Amino acid sequence: MRRNTHAARAAPCSRARVLVLFCVVASFFGLVTLKLFSLQVKQHQRLLERADRQHRRIIPLAARRGTILDRHGRELAVSLEAASAFAQPVAVKDPGKAARELSPILHLPPSEILKKLKDKKSFVWLKRRIDPDQARAVERLRLKGIHLIPESKRYYPKQGLAAHALGFVGMDDRGLEGLEYHYDALLGGGPRWAVSYQDALGRPIFKEGEANPGYNLKLTIDEFIQYIAERELERAVEKAKALGGTAIVMDPMTGEILALASFPTFDPNRYQASPAAARRNRATVDVYEPGSTFKVIMAAAALEEGRVTLQDRFYGEQGAIQVGRVTIRDHEPYGWLTFGQVLAYSSNVGAIKVGTKLGKSLSYSYISSFGFGSPTGIDLPGESPGLIRRPKSWSQVSLGALSIGQEIAVTPIQLATAMAGVANGGVLVRPFLMKEVIAPDGKVLKVTKPLRIRRVLSEATSRTLTDLLKMVVTEGTGKLAALEGYEVSGKTGTAQKLDQATGHYSRGKLIASFVGFVPAGAPKLLILVMIDEPKGEAWGGTVAAPTFREIALGTLKYLKIPPSPGDKVHVALKAEHAVSRLD
Amino acid sequence: MSQIASGSEVLGRLEAVLVRKQQHRWIDLPSLGVGLLVLLGGLFYVWQHVQAVQLGYEIEQLKQERAAFVERERELTLEIARLKSPKRVEEIARDRLGFITPAPDQIVIVPQRP
Numbered sequence: 001m002r003r004n005t006h007a008a009r010a011a012p013c014s015r016a017r018v019l020v021l022f023c024v025v026a027s028f029f030g031l032v033t034l035k036l037f038s039l040q041v042k043q044h045q046r047l048l049e050r051a052d053r054q055h056r057r058i059i060p061l062a063a064r065r066g067t068i069l070d071r072h073g074r075e076l077a078v079s080l081e082a083a084s085a086f087a088q089p090v091a092v093k094d095p096g097k098a099a100r101e102l103s104p105i106l107h108l109p110p111s112e113i114l115k116k117l118k119d120k121k122s123f124v125w126l127k128r129r130i131d132p133d134q135a136r137a138v139e140r141l142r143l144k145g146i147h148l149i150p151e152s153k154r155y156y157p158k159q160g161l162a163a164h165a166l167g168f169v170g171m172d173d174r175g176l177e178g179l180e181y182h183y184d185a186l187l188g189g190g191p192r193w194a195v196s197y198q199d200a201l202g203r204p205i206f207k208e209g210e211a212n213p214g215y216n217l218k219l220t221i222d223e224f225i226q227y228i229a230e231r232e233l234e235r236a237v238e239k240a241k242a243l244g245g246t247a248i249v250m251d252p253m254t255g256e257i258l259a260l261a262s263f264p265t266f267d268p269n270r271y272q273a274s275p276a277a278a279r280r281n282r283a284t285v286d287v288y289e290p291g292s293t294f295k296v297i298m299a300a301a302a303l304e305e306g307r308v309t310l311q312d313r314f315y316g317e318q319g320a321i322q323v324g325r326v327t328i329r330d331h332e333p334y335g336w337l338t339f340g341q342v343l344a345y346s347s348n349v350g351a352i353k354v355g356t357k358l359g360k361s362l363s364y365s366y367i368s369s370f371g372f373g374s375p376t377g378i379d380l381p382g383e384s385p386g387l388i389r390r391p392k393s394w395s396q397v398s399l400g401a402l403s404i405g406q407e408i409a410v411t412p413i414q415l416a417t418a419m420a421g422v423a424n425g426g427v428l429v430r431p432f433l434m435k436e437v438i439a440p441d442g443k444v445l446k447v448t449k450p451l452r453i454r455r456v457l458s459e460a461t462s463r464t465l466t467d468l469l470k471m472v473v474t475e476g477t478g479k480l481a482a483l484e485g486y487e488v489s490g491k492t493g494t495a496q497k498l499d500q501a502t503g504h505y506s507r508g509k510l511i512a513s514f515v516g517f518v519p520a521g522a523p524k525l526l527i528l529v530m531i532d533e534p535k536g537e538a539w540g541g542t543v544a545a546p547t548f549r550e551i552a553l554g555t556l557k558y559l560k561i562p563p564s565p566g567d568k569v570h571v572a573l574k575a576e577h578a579v580s581r582l583d
Numbered sequence: 584m585s586q587i588a589s590g591s592e593v594l595g596r597l598e599a600v601l602v603r604k605q606q607h608r609w610i611d612l613p614s615l616g617v618g619l620l621v622l623l624g625g626l627f628y629v630w631q632h633v634q635a636v637q638l639g640y641e642i643e644q645l646k647q648e649r650a651a652f653v654e655r656e657r658e659l660t661l662e663i664a665r666l667k668s669p670k671r672v673e674e675i676a677r678d679r680l681g682f683i684t685p686a687p688d689q690i691v692i693v694p695q696r697p
Contacts, residue, residue, distance in 0.1 A: 074664065075660065075664035078657065078660065078661045078664065080654065080658060080661065081654050157662075157664035157665040157668065158664070158665070158668045158669075158670075159670075161668070161669070161670070197639075199636070223669060224669055227669035227670060227673075231670075484687045485687060553687075554684075557690075563692070
């Protein structure tokens with residue numbers, strides 16, 4: 001009963017407390033509700049966008065550039081990640097302090113950094129592609145407004161090897177020259193941005209999107225053959241104290257370029273350190289008058305058209321012939337020469353007579369058909385088409401001059417391609433450097449098939465000419481190109497350069513060249529060597545032919561191409577002869 | 584009598600309490616269960632959310648580690664390529680190891696057995 005009385009007394013008091021508590025809680029919830037309404041309804045859109053900005057961050061990605069490999073998968077150009085430091089000047093609180101702290105890390109003068117930090121731009125590069133240690137040091141500073149982004153840095157591990165074919169990339173990781181430029185779209189990859197979701201502390205939780213690395217390219221170039229070509233070319237240029245030179249090694253059957261060397265050369269890792277002249281790909285860009293090597297083309301046309309036969313004889317006029325108002329001389333006076341001897345001894349007089357038999361129209365037709373005057377289509381940028389005038393603008397001298405490789409400008413790659421047409425049975429093939437496109441996962445996406453452009457000679461003419469060109473090496477001007485155990489077909493060339501000052505052919509400035517193929521019966525290699533302005537004994541046969549020989553010898557050994565049995569007998573007989581003489 | 588009466592009164596009260604308790608049990612258990620379920624559901628929701636964030640951190644960390652290893656592998660591949668440079672190999676073979684290029688008459692080609 002007492003308890004009931006007590007409860008009755010406490011009831012009004014308790015109710016009042018409950019009421020107060022209710023009011024407090026209700027007003028609290030009321031306030032929360034109001035705030036919620038304000039946040040969720042009134043400011044919904046604005047806050048959503050703000051949160052999104054805080055949680056999502058667009059981050060730049062380094063889309064790794066594809067690797068360039070040689071024909072056996074050896075790396076010629078590789079990309080690695082390298083951080084680049086940039087600043088958002090507006091966000092930097094104390095530019096002076098930041099400049100002082102960054103200076104020793106980035107190895108830049110504080111004044112230079114300060115100048116960048118005081119820039120009015122919203123974004124300035126401080127230093128691009130820094131070392132990992134530098135990047136870590138910048139990160140440790142935790143400076144507001146100073147950031148790092150991953151970029152890609154291109155490395156050429158073999159330094160100058162195949163530099164002219166590979167080319168190089170610029171600061172923005174885009175190809176500027178060579179294959180890097182030509183296949184930039186394949187090598188480059190993309191996209192270069194991703195969305196990162198992060199927490200309040202800015203730690204990444206989840207990243208949306210990956211940078212697609214570029215495709216890898218496998219080239220037709222063989223690293224070792226390229227090295228042999230470059231080594232021998234450099235030796236030849238230095239020995240002859242020449243301005244420069246070019247060497248091309250090609251598979252004449254398919255058009256695959258096995259080596260493409262130019263000298264002087266450069267290191268694509270530090271391309272800015274080399275003069276522009278050293279970076280020029282002489283094999284595809286430079287044009288020159290081919291001289292006697294061009295006699296092969298005119299001889300091929302004359303044979304194919306039946307204008308000359310192997311039995312035809314040509315009088316050498318004792319070394320001089322009048323063409324229009326010009327007298328063209330031979331390096332030695334010759335009497336009667338067979339067609340083969342005209343080529344073997346590289347008689348200008350004989351060649352002019354062959355050209356005359358062929359005539360203007362057919363000459364032009366064959367010259368064009370062999371690809372002169374138009375680019376070969378090699379997959380390199382800036383290929384020159386060369387220069388050949390139309391017959392209607394030819395002078396009285398032109399046909400004679402063309403017969404000995406003057407009044408025409410060709411690129412080394414054009415001449416090599418035309419000669420490949422002679423070597424492979426008469427088909428002009430397109431020279432190419434890119435063999436395969438390989439996806440980052442290793443899947444081969446594309447294989448370049450050899451492209452036969454057109455038939456330029458019959459197989460019979462090709463065989464006949466191959467035999468005639470053997471004579472050049474066995475008994476003619478190209479003896480220094482001979483290889484023991486292998487039959488070589490080729491042609492020497494010594495062309496006078498046109499003196500720009502006088503407008504006349506220079507006596508002292510020459511281009512010495514040799515173009516040939518080996519083994520002659522079943523050609524595996526077509527090699528062109530061109531030396532620009534050699535000094536001293538500057539004939540194609542003395543300067544370029546030995547270089548051809550050294551490149552051929554090294555490459556044949558490397559490719560394990562054995563000497564032909566017939567030539568082994570020849571070598572053995574020679575050895576026996578030498579022994580008997582000793583006896 | 585009064586003792587008996589009070590005893591029955593006590594029994595009556597006890598019974599009432601028991602009945603009330605029984606009534607309370609019947610009313611409270613489902614709400615308790617629902618409450619618990621809601622609480623568990625809420626906890627599970629929060630837990631999985633926390634787990635997702637935690638795994639996100641871990642995945643990102645592992646991705647970074649993987650990328651670092653891939654990068655290291657590439658660096659080593661590059662180093663191998665540099666060391667295998669034909670020029671360098673030839674210089675070592677010639678100058679340090681004393682190798683020479685064989686002359687043509689020093690090469691013997693052994694025919695394959697049929």
